[in-house]
Amino acid sequence: MLEKISSVKQFSDADEVLQNYIFRNLETVFTLSAREIAVQIPCSPSTVTRFVRKCGFDSYHDFQRYVKNEVSQLAGKGMTDTISLEQIFVNQVFAEDVLEQVETVSSLLKQASFIYCVGMGSSGIMANYAARKFNTIGFKAMYSNEPYAPFLSTQMKEDNSIMIIFSSSGETTEIIEMVQLLKSSSNQIISITNTHDNTLARLSTINIPYYIENQRLPYNFDLSSQIPTVALIEYLVAFCFNKK
Structure with missing residues (x-):
């Protein structure tokens, strides 16, 4: 489960806080923008972006899709059961800004x-x-x-x-x-x-x-x-x- 995120070892203190936040909020984190996550930590949006790149994702949207798919597989449900149409449209189709x-x-x-x-x-x-x-x-x-x-x-x-x-x-x-x-x-x-x-x-x-x-x-x-x-x-x- 979430091997791309859990397998990275060389994290800063801020990265570890982000990692913990992701695992504690699996069902909602993929619906949030980098800016919204940064507010929760708190940290800067660029810190969130650097974190997902350290995990091997090309973009923040790749990270969102990955977490969403992992969560849906864990729950045994399809994507339509785990996220609303509006969230898919905003977060997965367009850039966060x-x-x-x-x-x-x-x-x-x-x-x-x-x-x-x-x-x-x-x-x-x-x-x-x-x-x-x-x-x-x-x-x-x-x-x-x-x-x-x-x-x-x-x-x-x-x-x-x-x-x-x-x-x-x-x-x-x-x-x-x-x-x-x-x-x-x-x-x-x-x-x-x-x-x-x-x-x-x-x-x-x-x-x-x-x-x-x-x-x-x-x-x-x-x-x-x-x-x-x-x-x-x-x-x-x-x-x-x-x-x-």
Whole structure:
């Protein structure tokens, strides 16, 4: 049970306190963010993050998934019996600081003179949806599922315009080429991608990642869920509307 956490020997005093806290709160610890755990100890969130890396996890989300699976196996129950849908959606799909990211981006959007939403395929549908929602609350926005649209350069020359790019993989060739062309401008580039480790995320001013399994069929048909993207759009629009 929890061998990755219990087998590490070279812990600091703070690490031992964290380890004890985890074992005493197995049924709830995977629902908490690093910041929430830090408040309980108390310690800094970075101390919690360093601790989970010492245990061999690539990220805090890997740690959460590991503990949740271990607890569910011990109880003989499935994941749906040990955690609510809301907790899965917030803690397992998005980064722990997702609301801070959304608030930061919404502040930029509020000040923008123009919002340009871009995506291809299913992501193009998300770009269309985002532009419609922003227009509904009174923002100037438009979308395109064609990254080489002729009006692109004209719109992006507007002072303080922002581009929101939707791409599940973050590696679509046409999208990457477009972003590289726009990097010389002073405009903000916001991207929404599945995971943070991709080319588009690295080229963006701000990247808001989500983490779900890719479901691609032969001939590059993509059945991956767009529900996290819809949720992010809804959050962004809500923050922007409340700040108006």
